[in-house]
Amino acid sequence: MESHVITNTQPATHWFKAAPVEAFSVNGGACVQYKGMQIAVYHFKATNEWYASQNMCPHKMQMVLSRGLIGDTCGEPKVACPLHKRSFSLVTGQNLNGEEYAIQVYPVKVEEGFVYINVGPAEGH
Amino acid sequence: MMNIVVIGNGMVGYKFCEKLVAKSTSKAFNITVIGEEPRPAYDRVHLSAYFSGTTVEELTMAPASWYAENGINLLTGELAISIDRTAKTVTTQHGRILSYDKLILVTGSGAFVPPIKGVEKDGVFVYRTIEDLEAIISYSKKAKKAAVIGGGLLGLEAAKAVLDLGLEAHVVEFAPRLMPRQLDEAGSTILQNKLESLGIGIHLTKNTASIEGENCISGMIFTDGTFLEVDMVVISAGIKPRDELAIKSGLATGTRGGIVVNDSLQTSDADIFAIGECALHGQMIYGLVAPGYEMADVVVSQLTGNNKTFTAYDMSTKLKLIGVDVASFGDPFCTSTKHRTIVLEDKVKGVYKRINISEDGKRLLGGILVGEAESYNMLLQTAKNNILLPPNPEDMILGARGGSEGAQGSGVMSLPDEALICSCENVSKGALCSAITEGELSDIKDIKKCTKAGTGCGGCIPMLNDLLTETMKAQGKVVRKVLCEHFTYTRQELFDIIKISGIRTYDNLIEEYGKGHGCEVCKPAVASMMASIWNEMILKQATIQDTNDQYLANIQRGGTYSVVPRIPGGEITAEKLIVIGQVAQKYGLYCKITGGQRIDLFGARVDQLPDIWEELIDAGFESGHAYGKSLRTVKSCVGSTWCRFGVQDSVTFAIEVEERYKGLRAPHKLKSAVSGCVRECAEAQSKDFGIIATEKGWNLYVCGNGGAKPQHAQLLASDIDKETCIKYIDRFLMFYIKTAEPLTRTATWLNKLEGGIDYLKQVVVHDSLGMGEQLEKEMEFLVETYQCEWREVVNNPQLRQRFKHFINSDEADPQIQFREERGQKVPVGWSR
Ligand code: SRM
Ligand SMILES: Cc1cc2nc3c(=O)[nH]c(=O)nc-3n(C[C@H](O)[C@H](O)[C@H](O)COP(=O)(O)OP(=O)(O)OC[C@H]3O[C@@H](n4cnc5c(N)ncnc54)[C@H](O)[C@@H]3O)c2cc1C
Ligand code: SF4
Ligand code: FES
Numbered sequence: 001m002e003s004h005v006i007t008n009t010q011p012a013t014h015w016f017k018a019a020p021v022e023a024f025s026v027n028g029g030a031c032v033q034y035k036g037m038q039i040a041v042y043h044f045k046a047t048n049e050w051y052a053s054q055n056m057c058p059h060k061m062q063m064v065l066s067r068g069l070i071g072d073t074c075g076e077p078k079v080a081c082p083l084h085k086r087s088f089s090l091v092t093g094q095n096l097n098g099e100e101y102a103i104q105v106y107p108v109k110v111e112e113g114f115v116y117i118n119v120g121p122a123e124g125h
Numbered sequence: 126m127m128n129i130v131v132i133g134n135g136m137v138g139y140k141f142c143e144k145l146v147a148k149s150t151s152k153a154f155n156i157t158v159i160g161e162e163p164r165p166a167y168d169r170v171h172l173s174a175y176f177s178g179t180t181v182e183e184l185t186m187a188p189a190s191w192y193a194e195n196g197i198n199l200l201t202g203e204l205a206i207s208i209d210r211t212a213k214t215v216t217t218q219h220g221r222i223l224s225y226d227k228l229i230l231v232t233g234s235g236a237f238v239p240p241i242k243g244v245e246k247d248g249v250f251v252y253r254t255i256e257d258l259e260a261i262i263s264y265s266k267k268a269k270k271a272a273v274i275g276g277g278l279l280g281l282e283a284a285k286a287v288l289d290l291g292l293e294a295h296v297v298e299f300a301p302r303l304m305p306r307q308l309d310e311a312g313s314t315i316l317q318n319k320l321e322s323l324g325i326g327i328h329l330t331k332n333t334a335s336i337e338g339e340n341c342i343s344g345m346i347f348t349d350g351t352f353l354e355v356d357m358v359v360i361s362a363g364i365k366p367r368d369e370l371a372i373k374s375g376l377a378t379g380t381r382g383g384i385v386v387n388d389s390l391q392t393s394d395a396d397i398f399a400i401g402e403c404a405l406h407g408q409m410i411y412g413l414v415a416p417g418y419e420m421a422d423v424v425v426s427q428l429t430g431n432n433k434t435f436t437a438y439d440m441s442t443k444l445k446l447i448g449v450d451v452a453s454f455g456d457p458f459c460t461s462t463k464h465r466t467i468v469l470e471d472k473v474k475g476v477y478k479r480i481n482i483s484e485d486g487k488r489l490l491g492g493i494l495v496g497e498a499e500s501y502n503m504l505l506q507t508a509k510n511n512i513l514l515p516p517n518p519e520d521m522i523l524g525a526r527g528g529s530e531g532a533q534g535s536g537v538m539s540l541p542d543e544a545l546i547c548s549c550e551n552v553s554k555g556a557l558c559s560a561i562t563e564g565e566l567s568d569i570k571d572i573k574k575c576t577k578a579g580t581g582c583g584g585c586i587p588m589l590n591d592l593l594t595e596t597m598k599a600q601g602k603v604v605r606k607v608l609c610e611h612f613t614y615t616r617q618e619l620f621d622i623i624k625i626s627g628i629r630t631y632d633n634l635i636e637e638y639g640k641g642h643g644c645e646v647c648k649p650a651v652a653s654m655m656a657s658i659w660n661e662m663i664l665k666q667a668t669i670q671d672t673n674d675q676y677l678a679n680i681q682r683g684g685t686y687s688v689v690p691r692i693p694g695g696e697i698t699a700e701k702l703i704v705i706g707q708v709a710q711k712y713g714l715y716c717k718i719t720g721g722q723r724i725d726l727f728g729a730r731v732d733q734l735p736d737i738w739e740e741l742i743d744a745g746f747e748s749g750h751a752y753g754k755s756l757r758t759v760k761s762c763v764g765s766t767w768c769r770f771g772v773q774d775s776v777t778f779a780i781e782v783e784e785r786y787k788g789l790r791a792p793h794k795l796k797s798a799v800s801g802c803v804r805e806c807a808e809a810q811s812k813d814f815g816i817i818a819t820e821k822g823w824n825l826y827v828c829g830n831g832g833a834k835p836q837h838a839q840l841l842a843s844d845i846d847k848e849t850c851i852k853y854i855d856r857f858l859m860f861y862i863k864t865a866e867p868l869t870r871t872a873t874w875l876n877k878l879e880g881g882i883d884y885l886k887q888v889v890v891h892d893s894l895g896m897g898e899q900l901e902k903e904m905e906f907l908v909e910t911y912q913c914e915w916r917e918v919v920n921n922p923q924l925r926q927r928f929k930h931f932i933n934s935d936e937a938d939p940q941i942q943f944r945e946e947r948g949q950k951v952p953v954g955w956s957r
Contacts, residue, residue, distance in 0.1 A: 023932045027632070027642075028668030033931040038940075044642055046632070063940045064684045067675060069668070071644035073610070080645035082672035082680055087645070 015109065015116040024115060029079065031055050031066035032117070039117055040066035041108065042079060042090060049077065050108040051090035052117045057081040058101035065103070126155045129428070130215050130223050132205045132370065133231035134160025136169055137401030137417035139186045141229060144425040146195045154428075157198040157223055159205045159215070162254060165189050170414055170582055175258050176286050184255075208374040210394055227396055229424060230384060232367035234402040234412070238360050239274070243336030249358045252283045264357060265290040271357040272296070272345060274333055276303040278444065280361035284325055285447045287359065295326035295353060297333060297345070299362075307442060307453040311470060312495045315477040319449050319496070328353065364412055366403045379405040388434040390424050398424045411438055414581060415548045422551065439509065439548070443494075443501045443584050449475070450498035455491025455508035456481060464490055467519050471496075478522040480504065487513055489521075502588045503537075506544050537591040538599075546588050549581020554592065561596045569593065608867070609646040612639040616792070616867055620654050629659055631669045643669070650867040653754055656790035657862045660910040662917055663790075664924055673752035676928065677914050678734055681727060683941050683952035686734060688714065688726040689751035690741050691787060694761040694779035694799075695722030704744040712737055715949045721758040721796070723749060728950055730937050735925045738915040747787070748915040754868070755790040756797070759783035760808065764801030764818070771801035773818030778847065779807070782816070785851065788911050789858065792865040792874075796830070810838045813871040814854055819843065823850050827857055827885070828875040836872040839882045842890055852901060856889045859900040 018032045018041065029042045038055035055063050059081060065088075068079045077090040087096040093105040107118040129145070131138055142158060160166070167184040175184065182188075192199040204218040214224045236251035238244055248268070250261050265271070271287040273280050276298030288294040296303070302313035303320075317327050332348040336358055344354040366383040377385040377393040383405025390398050390406070400420035402412060411417065416438035426433035441454035456462060459481040469478040476496035483490055489508040494501055500521060507514070507521070515521075542555030560566060560576050572589055573579045579586050607613045612635075614622065619638070628634045631651050635643055643651075649671035656663055663670055664677070673679045678686035690705065705724055709716050712733055714726040729737055738748075750756060761779030765771030779799035789795065798807035799816045809815025815826040821844040829838025842853055865874040878884060887893035918924045930938040943950040 019933045025668055025927075030932045031930060032933045033936065038931075038938075046636070046642065062682075062684050063938055064680070067672070067680070067684075069645040069648050069671070070642065071611075071648065072642040073644060075641065077642065078644075082675075085645055 013118050013120060016119050018115045018117050021110060021113050021115060028070060029066035029068060031063075034117070034119060037119070038063055038066075039106065039119070040068075040079070041115060041117065042066075042070050042077075044070065044077060050110060050115065051077060052106040052108045053079070053088065053090060053093065054104045056103075057083060057086065058095075058103060059084060059086045059099075127153060127226045127428075128224060129154050129156045129227050129229065130225035131156065131158045131229045131231060132215065133233055133367075133401070133403070134158050134162065134166045134199065134201065135231060135233045135401065136166060136186065136414050137233070137421055138229075138231035139166035140418050141231060141400065141421040141424065142192070142195070142197055143187070144421055145428065146197070148425050148429045152196065156196070158192070158200065159203055159217060159223075160199070160201050161204045162256075163202045164255075165192065165199060165201060167255065169253070172252075172255070172258065173282050173286050175255060176262070176289055181255060205370060208370065208397075210374055210397070213396065225396075227398065227428060230371060230392070230397060230399040230403060231401045231421075232370065232403045234364040234366045234410070236360060237363040237365040239333070239362050241274075241333050241336060243338070243342075244360070246336055246338060246342055247340075248338075248342040248356060249336060249360065252279060252286075252359055252361050258286075261286070261357075261359065262290065265292055268292055268357040270295070270355045271359060272353060272355040273359045273361055275361035275363065276300070276327070276329070277306060277361070277363070278304060278442070278446075281320070281446050283359045283361045284320075287357070288323070288325060288447075292357070293326075294324070295328060295355065296320070297328045297331050297347075297353070299330070299332055301330045303327065303329070304451065307451070307457060308493055308495065309458060309479065311468070312451075312477045312479065312493045315470070315472070315475050315495045316446070316449060316451060318472070319475050320447060323447060325447075364402065364410070366405070366410055368403055371399070371403075379408075383410050388436070389427055389432065390420055390435055398427070400424055406435060407437060409437070411440070413440065413442065416440075418549055418581070419551060441505050443498055449496060450494065450501075452494040452498040452501045453492070454501065454505040455489065457491050457493045459490055462490060467522065469519075469522050480518065480522055482514065482518055486518065489514060489518070492522075494522075502585065506540050506546075510541055510544050512540075537588055538595050546592065547576075547578035547581065547585045549585075550577040550579075552576050552578040557589070557592055558596050561593060562600060566593070567597065608650060609644055611635060611641045611643050611647050614638065616650060616654070617864055619651070620658070620863055623651075623654055624658050629655065629661065631655075631666055645671075646867070649674070649754075653790055653792060653867065656755075657907070660790075660907050662912065662914060664914070664918065664927070667927060671754070674754075676731055676734065677748065677752055677918065678729070679752045681952065683943075684731075684938060685727070685941060685952065686729050686731060687751065688729055688734070688737055688741070689719070689723060689749040690746035691749040691783070692723040692758075693783040693787075694759060694776050696761070696776055696780060701744060701746070704741070704746075708737060708740050711740075713950060715951060721751075722760050723758060725751070728943065728952065730941060731928050731930055732935075732937055735919055735928050739919045742913070742916050742919055747913040750788055753788075753790060754792065754794050755788060756783070756786045756795045758796060759786075760796075760798035760812075762800050762804075762806035764799075768801055770804060771818070772820055773801055773823065775799040775801035775807065775816075775818055778816065778823070781847075782851075782854070785908055786854075786858070788914070789907055791858070791862050793868050793870045795858070795871070811835065812838060814838070814857065816850060822846050825850050825853055828871040828882075830870050830872045832870070834872075836876075838872075839875075841882070841886060852897075853889050855904040856892075856897055856900040857885070859904050860885075860888060860896070 016034050024030045024043050027045050029040050032039050040053050040055040042051045055065050057065050064082050067082045070079050078087045080087045088103045093103045095102055109116045166186045205215050206218050207216045214222050216222050236253050251257055270293040272295040273284045274297050276296050284294045284296045302310055303316055334346045334348045336345050337343050342356050344352055346352050368378045368382055368384050371384040372378055384392055384399040384403050386392055386399050386404045386406050390400055392399050401417040423433045423435045443452035463484050464481045467480050478494050480492035481490040540554050544554045546554050564575050566572050579589050648669035652669045667675050709726050715728045717725050719725045759779045759782045761776045764775030765773055795813045797814050798809040798812045800807040800809045801818045809817050810826050811829045811831050815838050817824045824843045825841045826838035827841045829836055861871055942953045944953050
């Protein structure tokens with residue numbers, strides 16, 4: 001095998017190893033802590049999709065999104081905040097109620113029974 | 126271009142413009158409207174709604190901009206004072222001269238003011254225009270007692286208005302009965318009883334001789350010498366056609382008023398038409414809008430070359446007077462026709478129904494309905510269309526015997542296509558059906574927009590509803606409320622599917638009967654149904670539960686939760702009170718006595734919930750289900766054990782009721798109360814089901830609530846014993862659980878239930894659906910399978926795991942912050 005020079009197109013991404021799959025709730029959300037951040041992770045069992053977002057609902061700045069109901073609207077996966085049912089797309093983070101605020105979403109992968117979250121540039125949030 | 130001048134901008138004047146504009150495609154007409162009132166035409170029929178806050182804008186038929194957009198020159202606040210028939214011009218009070226090719230007189234009528242001594246006094250009013258109402262409202266502030274002269278349709282409406290203004294109300298009628306034109310003796314007696322029970326004084330066979338008083342009115346003297354003390358008088362003794370302009374211009378008028386017109390509605394001058402309440406056709410003045418609209422239509426057709434004519438018009442009416450339905454149709458008296466009469470009279474309920482049938486028993490000639498007029502539309506149509514009567518015509522007025530609604534629906538479909546459904550706008554059944562089919566209309570709003578049916582007096586709306594449902598059904602379409610985009614079933618259908626298929630998880634259900642991932646609407650709805658059917662521990666499917674059910678606690682500001690232990694009936698020992706205090710102290714919880722007779726502990730972190738509950742459960746407490754769409758509290762008053770008025774032991778019964786239904790999940794939350802006597806200290810009549818003690822047993826009320834739209838509960842059964850009471854509640858609750866839409870409280874459910882409380886009584890008390898036993902069994906199952914959810918969580922380490930803020934750390938949520946207020950902690954406010 002030839003060796004390649006890898007060019008870094010993105011700032012150093014960091015896949016954070018969050019927890020084993022069994023620790024997460026099925027068809028629901030769960031909250032993980034990473035360096036003072038709270039990240040909500042959602043698992044859609046039927047299609048085996050995983051999503052992650054900030055845990056804070058931007059409506060009233062409450063750390064609650066992981067306790068929201070998940071689902072879809074016209075196929076778009078979403079989470080509804082438990083406090084006032086504002087919904088956010090888990091793909092784009094967009095607010096689906098037509099309001100301005102959006103949420104940060106993060107890529108998720110599952111490897112060997114562990115859930116990893118791409119928290120972006122390793123530091124500096 | 127033809128010059129059209131319209132004098133009068135009332136309801137009929139407006140309708141004439143609307144119809145003319147709609148018919149004339151090319152700009153063939155140059156229309157000018159002269160109206161004396163300061164604003165464009167408004168809905169006089171619903172004038173009384175002005176008292177209850179309906180605005181002038183809402184009453185307006187069409188705004189001034191509508192006239193402008195349609196090229197109509199509208200002059201408001203301008204009186205036409207003369208007509209020069211040779212020069213063909215009209216002169217107005219402001220000296221404006223308008224020439225016409227055709228002139229339409231739509232001057233309506235004014236109140237007829239009998240020549241009584243003193244009518245000119247301050248404090249005497251008529252009831253016809255918005256200005257009249259404004260004057261009445263402002264004068265009523267300094268008045269206490271008012272009399273309305275005239276016991277006809279308008280007089281009674283005026284009496285209701287003064288009653289609503291907070292005055293003592295009296296009605297003075299010359300004839301020996303109320304509404305002499307519409308009702309017979311027996312019918313008007315029933316109406317009179319009803320009005321008197323509302324506190325309206327009724328004075329019949331009274332001829333007013335004079336209105337007394339110097340600066341203000343002191344009372345009225347009648348020709349029989351009696352005196353009635355009042356300080357305000359509203360005259361509503363009939364109408365007087367506004368024919369003064371016609372008389373001045375030499376047009377033929379009737380001896381008792383009205384501008385004489387022929388079948389083409391031309392006056393004695395062929396270029397001048399008269400329509401509406403000012404027109405005298407065949408010795409008749411039609412004091413209703415529907416014939417006026419028909420007249421407008423006839424003249425428009427005359428002007429556009431389709432020479433339609435006007436023939437005698439049906440004067441059937443249905444109104445709701447002070448909450449009492451009153452209707453008369455066809456020939457209500459049959460004084461000169463041979464006929465048979467069938468009468469149904471219920472003095473207790475205040476219902477009177479009379480139908481007149483042809484001698485051979487085959488045709489319906491007319492009739493009178495007081496107190497209940499549900500069958501009015503069907504009867505009217507049967508009479509008008511000469512429909513052959515069924516062998517037992519009395520069924521037509523006995524009707525409404527529990528759940529016979531369906532019969533009405535199919536009844537509409539049996540009418541011929543020509544049957545007029547909306548007589549105000551002249552829309553036939555055939556026209557409606559084709560509009561529904563061709564226009565693919567699916568609700569009343571669309572029908573109104575498309576056909577104008579239902580936009581007049583509104584009396585035909587129940588029939589429009591039936592027609593819509595039946596026509597859609599005939600097309601194979603069903604009017605259904607599906608749950609959401611993931612399930613194309615109604616809640617009721619899904620309820621049956623779950624029950625029959627035996628499916629116990631949301632995942633299986635959506636896989637087999639739905640699509641997608643679900644959402645925040647269908648998940649909690651399905652969770653609620655499964656709880657009502659299988660009664661399994663709800664945290665087995667935690668992630669489909671609504672917010673509060675997911676953590677068996679109410680989430681609050683800052684993301685903390687509240688803890689509400691059950692305190693059945695509000696009764697609690699000192700020992701238990703101490704435990705609550707100790708737990709609150711240990712975990713630093715804010716304490717508050719709730720409006721539901723128990724104690725709420727606020728500010729618990731999610732990770733503290735199982736520990737807190739463990740201590741409470743050890744002390745004998747159970748979950749209070751303050752978080753669930755389920756039974757909350759059964760409030761009680763102290764009852765006969767302590768209270769000197771109590772007739773039964775309300776505390777014991779309240780505790781029994783609460784223990785029976787605790788944890789019961791339903792489409793919405795359920796609240797109850799038991800009071801020990803009629804003083805009703807437990808407020809049972811504001812609950813989903815409430816019980817009030819009587820000397821002989823208990824009265825059961827259902828479907829009340831407080832909240833945003835308070836509604837009193839209605840009596841379902843009286844003087845029943847405890848066992849019967851529980852049996853009826855079992856049936857009532859199960860029937861509600863099975864049939865209500867998601868998140869619908871019992872009051873809203875009842876409001877939508879066809880047949881209302883009477884139907885519910887049939888189902889629950891008389892078991893008309895034959896479901897009683899099954900409903901009781903289903904409830905028994907739920908009662909037997911009850912388990913305290915918190916006890917299960919506390920004892921189940923796996924479930925306890927859910928109550929952690931982070932899955933990868935045991936830390937508590939570091940974001941939660943409190944401050945102090947009056948010696949207790951409270952969350953810091955929303956950060957924005
Ligand atoms: C604590 C309490 C206020 C108090 O401090 O007294 C309360 C607090 C709440 N009420 Fe209430 N209601 C409380 C008595 C009432 C009452 C009075 C009563 O029950 O006698 C009413 C009016 C009566 C009725 O329901 O018919 C009442 C009508 C509502 C409504 C409006 C319901 C409606 O049909 O319009 C809501 C909203 C809802 O349920 O959708 C509501 C919802 C709520 C919620 C659950 C809102 C929420 O989800 O956070 C509050 C939760 C408090 C918590 O965290 O525990 N609360 N609420 C009372 C608890 C009673 C109890 O012991 O369980
Ligand atoms: C309180 C109340 C309740 C009613 N309830 C019902 C009901 O339930 N059902 C029902 O069918 N009917 C009801 N009616 C009757 C219904 O309102 C009338 O039948 C209808 O308004 C008649 O319309 P119209 O255009 O002929 O007359 P109006 O609506 O009286 O309009 C005539 C207009 O012409 C104006 N005018 C008169 N002379 C001149 C002039 N020389 N120059 C310029 N303008 C002039 C008047 O100021 C008035 O604005 C009720 C009436 C009242 C007052
Ligand atoms: S009335 Fe409103 S603010 Fe008060 S407890 Fe009930 S829901 Fe909360
Ligand atoms: S805090 Fe999330 S919707 Fe209000």
